[in-house]
Structures are given as structure tokens and as C-alpha cells.
Amino acid sequence: MKRKIYLATDHAGFAYKKIVRDLIEREYQDSLEVIDCGSFKHDPADDYPDFISKAAQRVSENPDQDRAIIFGGSGQGEAMVANKYPGVRATVYYGRETEILTLSREHNNANVLSIGARFVSEELLEEVVRLWLATEFSGDTRHARRITKMDKLVIDRPKSFFATLLNK
Numbered sequence: 001m002k003r004k005i006y007l008a009t010d011h012a013g014f015a016y017k018k019i020v021r022d023l024i025e026r027e028y029q030d031s032l033e034v035i036d037c038g039s040f041k042h043d044p045a046d047d048y049p050d051f052i053s054k055a056a057q058r059v060s061e062n063p064d065q066d067r068a069i070i071f072g073g074s075g076q077g078e079a080m081v082a083n084k085y086p087g088v089r090a091t092v093y094y095g096r097e098t099e100i101l102t103l104s105r106e107h108n109n110a111n112v113l114s115i116g117a118r119f120v121s122e123e124l125l126e127e128v129v130r131l132w133l134a135t136e137f138s139g140d141t142r143h144a145r146r147i148t149k150m151d152k153l154v155i156d157r158p159k160s161f162f163a164t165l166l167n168k
Contacts, residue, residue, distance in 0.1 A: 002030075005133075006068040008037040008055035010048035010078075013071020013117040016125060020069055023126050028133065037068075048072050049081045056082040056090070059111055063087030068112045069129065075116035082112045087151060094119035098131055105135035107143045 005024060009017040017036070024034050037054035039046050055068040059082075068090075072078040075092040082090035091104035094116030104110035113132050120128060137143070 002033040004035055004058070004062070004066040005032045006035050006037050006055035006058050006066065007070070008051040008068065008078075009039060009071035009117075010046050010051060010073075011039065011042055011044050012048075012073035013115065014039060014042045016071045016115065016117045016120075016122075019122065019125055020071075020129055023129060024133075027130075032133075048078050052078045052081040053085075056085040056088050056112065060085035060087050063089075063111050066111065067133075069132075070112060070114045071117050072114065073116065073118045075114035075119075079112070079114035082114065088112055089147070089150070090114050092116065093128060093132075095121075095124070098128065101128060101132045102135045105132060106138040107140075109137040109143070109147055 007017050007021055021034050021036065024032055035058070037058070038051040052070050052072075055070055059066050059068045063086075068082070070078045070082060070090070075094055079090040079092045082088050089108055089110045090112035091100070091108065091110040092114045093101055101113075104113075113129075115125070115128065
């Protein structure tokens, strides 16, 4: 059974989403099913929460199996939106050291990668995605304990809160 990977972006990461979708469909077609949560056209006036929330909600429904890669100018706001959802552990990557990618998976079991498109070159993009997808959670007891504590910190919100976000 294929794991799902959700992609979402605003205008700032629009070109990168296509590059990553093509990479996953080409190299991971046997193990990953790509689901595109938008945006579906380049619109400089769009708002990242409209698209990122859709991907984060889907990962939240199956946080131990599914993943998402989201894009924005810096990746920061996008990660903040994603981390509002229970079970989502979004990490930001905006260039330089790639070790942060492996640590986000090995130690924090990050299930969402937020890429700052204004800071990551196209040449580095595919390497970054491959590395993050290839890295597994270590399963180390201390890391698992910390993740459990993080997950317990989620404050319950009324279901209408999420419905409002998803319907806009």
C-alpha cells in the first residue's frame, strides 16, 4: 500500500511544487501517492493558509504514515499553519546545512517539510526532498517520549474551527 504525500504551496513556491511532484512521481511511484492540495495557478494575491491547511489536515488524519511537503517564501508561516493541526510535526528548511533534515526525521519524526522557496536553490531542491524522504525516525526511546509529550500539548479545538479553515 502506498503512503500518501500531500503537496501545497502559495504563489512563492508554485514552481517548486511542480518540480517536487514530478520528482516523486518519477522516482517514488511504487511507494508514494502524490496528492496536490493547491494552489493550482500562480496568483500573487493568494494566501498560504488556504492551501497549507488542506495538506496539514490530511496528514493530521494519519500522522504516522502520511507526509507533506509544503512551500512558501520563507517556509516559516507555512510551518506555523501546519503545526496547528494535531499530530503534525512540521519542520522548516531554508537552505544551508542538510543535517537539519535528517535530524528532523530521526529525532522529531517530522511528517511535514516546509521549504522556503526564496532560500533554497532549484539545484538543491531535489537533493533535499530525497534526503528527507529517505530518512526514517530513529525510534529511540528518548525521542519517542518527547514526541508523545509534544502530541499531548495539543489543545482541543471545536470541530467547527477546522471546518471553517477547510471551507474557505
